[in-house]
Amino acid sequence: MDKIEAKNARSKEHAAGSAHHKDEQGGPDSKGRNSESQTDSLVRRLRAGDRAAAAELVDLYYWQIYLYMRRLGHDRQLSEDLTQECFLNAWYHIGQLKHDRALRGWLYRIAGNVSRLYWRKHKGNKAVSIELVDAPQAVGSNAGRFERYEQLEQLQNAIDRLPAKLKEAVILHYMQHLTIAEAAQAAGIRPGTFKSRLARALRTLRKQLP
């Protein structure tokens, strides 16, 4: 599994480099830019009750959390509401933020709980698949692009079909780009357990894709 991490880190670097505009909005790829000392400082300020730090936390993570909600299968409006709820919970549980540099995992843990609670309360509701934002405009005008689009759509459908825990693992690590430690914290399990869950998810996806 360490190999998986190393390879994924390479792909993340590529993603970060090609999407600098996302950083301005606090996107999923901006996490690499936050140095540990900055995170430490932010955690310290949050624990001290600094409202400016809270605003900073919003700027850094609101888009990530919104996307996480979307990828977990909530529609746009609901994702917006749940993102707000996540931050509200974060303010109220700021005292539980104890370990330095655990900020992202902690916030995602809250987000995951908010999402799970929603699904538990609304069992009849179906998950909504997030749309691919760069869909080809005309079929046949760019065959390679269309093929790639098809492939991604198949992958997304396969992810949607995964059991909730496996889906969460894939989203946290490969799509939200959390490290194994952060993602394990977000899922509320040990890193080793998270790795095996991730391996199981990849195995299932491989079987489902041509």
Next chain:
Amino acid sequence: MRDEQLQELLGRLAEYTAEPAPAGLAENIRQQIPTRLVRHRINWETVNIIIDLRLNRSVAAAIIVLAMLLWASFLSGWYAGPEAVYQDSKLLLKYSIAGEKIGRSEVLASLEDFYKQLARQGKEVSYYGPPADLDDRNLLLMHWKLPDGNYRVIFNDLSSRIVTPAVLIRLQAYMLERQMGR
């Protein structure tokens, strides 16, 4: 499909599903940052409610005191000591904010929460809700049974008393008469 391909594809999928966040979302969240980010040491739901309501500190303090007294009186029938504190908190509530009715609505909301809490615990409790006549001090807002068989009643003017069952019946009869328009 090989592992490398799958992981590359997952990375690409992350890019393709990175839809922009709705405009104004960050601002909405920022506006909800509570004035006091680190909570009061007392980790009670009441405090959460008060932070939710975004009240000023004096009002928040008054409501916390009120809620504490209500809980304490419920748990042990304890009342005589904190009477003055209760009255002070009531006055504070009335005069520390611009309009008396605003403070009243917050107290009513707290009472309603308290009522729900008691009802959930299966206690003998009644909540009458805000009466139409705000000036009649004898109308009841709420009552609940104490372990000794008497009842704690909260009146329309937000004062509180312990009454016997007979007195409670008279108070209820009075309310009924008022409702019938007599």
